[in-house]
Amino acid sequence: MSKISEFFGLNCKDDSLDFEAAMSAQTCPYTQRICTKMRKSDPNVKIGTCSVKYQNQDVIICPFRLLEHNQIFIDCLHLLTMHEPGNELYLVPEVQIPGGHVDYFLVSAKDKKVKDFIGIELQTMDTTGTVWPERQRFLNETGIAVDPVDLNNKKPFGMNWKMTLKTILIQMHHKSETFEHLNKHLVLIIQKPLYEHMKSDFNFDGIEGVRLGDPVHIHSYNFEEKEQRLTLSLHTRVSTDSEGIANCLGLNAESKVELQDLIRILEPKLIEANRLKIGISG
Template sequence: MFGHDTSKEPSREWAVIVKEQRCPFVEKRCYKVRKSQPEISIGTCTVKYGNEPIIICPLRLLERRQIFVDCLHLLTGHEPGNELHIVPEISVPGGSIDYMLASVRAGKVRDFVGIELQTLDTTGTVWPERQRFLESKDVVGLDAADLRNPKSYGMNWKMTAKTILVQLHHKIQTFEGVNKHLVLVLQDRLLDYMGREFSFQHISQEARTSDPMHFHAYAVKCENERSISLVRRVSTDAVGIAMCRGLQSEAKLDLQVILMAIEQRITTKTRFDFQQPPLPVSVELDQS
């Protein structure tokens, strides 16, 4: 909760943590709020499901900015002296790209990689479980109705996987058309599910730089504070994504349009910096 491991740190000052509502991955207030009470941040970025941790907030993947470092090799046009920028939410056919990692010289983009973040959507609500945990840590001022609420939560595996494959099929045609890379960052358990439930036999199990579509799968490691680690990389192209579900699309976008969209968003705040997190992308409001 709020980046702190609830299973290993029983002595934490949970009343203070909940009051601060701080997300350590963007170093700001947690953006995941209750729809009915927008002044309250929920802070549940990872939950236990099937005795294993499942990431449910995409901003959780921003830990240490490692996902951007793991995409540097795909910036084949990057040269010494160029600046690196992390530009959020650039519109392309089929939606928007969460982040563009761009190599920039003198304000002009020399190369870029699109990075999409995908975590599991939940069914039901995590809120009652959250409140009961806080009660067990002697946090006061909790609503008794929340504590008695029998509702629980589950993982919406199928809809999450279907939705992202549809979106990827629209977007990868654009990136392939301008000879650039698109990376989907996700948890290893979600990639495993997609491999079982969809046609992934043709997906290259050894990621190739020549492929435009890359999957970077991260595992949640349990040593000390839970952290994420890249454990698997696979790749394919637009035809490969289409084969997963047999989708069709004619989405195209001119390279100069993408370059202009990135360059218009470049500021000192987008510059790649290990000392400060990238600008956060939009997250869904909790419906509970």
């Protein structure tokens, strides 16, 4: 039995789905674009593995999988403390700040002038090895012809829990100082197994409960099967500050930017394509 849980957003256990059509289209259902997970030996072939089965859990391995229904962004709206009815909401991807880039900025604006914003980082698991042989085994199980060489490849993939977490916590620490300096919020979105490893592998003393005034928030999500679909739901929220993140790692760094500098970066990106879509488009 293959260890692939989802293939281009489709539940691999649902035999009624057209996996061959998904393989041909190579479209990510969460971005409506071509999948970015490409095979190194042939970049034209997209791997399409959103999540995999590992140690009896369905583990997300692509950050775009977290975009389901834009729920993760809706769950952050309360942190836009300066947002008012009538303001527009924008979702601005890939913004560069000191300390690195931020995956998304959720921006409240009036007449395309920034009134408030929060930064949102997405983190899913990094795998060791390759999931390609498992992908090919899955396709073979569904009756789709694949290269026999791939089926004979017995190399397993693994999960690099500690390195994934250390990398994101270091990045969060650098960026959290900037957001704390600006009196704004930075949110980390992760899946429940990653959150549980974070608590067990790093010093989480004092990081419990959630306070609106804290600059750093962590939202952990369940990923469970409901009605033949794997679905995200909010599991828990905690918050802290840059010192709390530093205590996890024993780090010390400064990467600050002034508020007006960041607003100058954001406002040119407040375009129609970046409006936050909620519910029925129109």
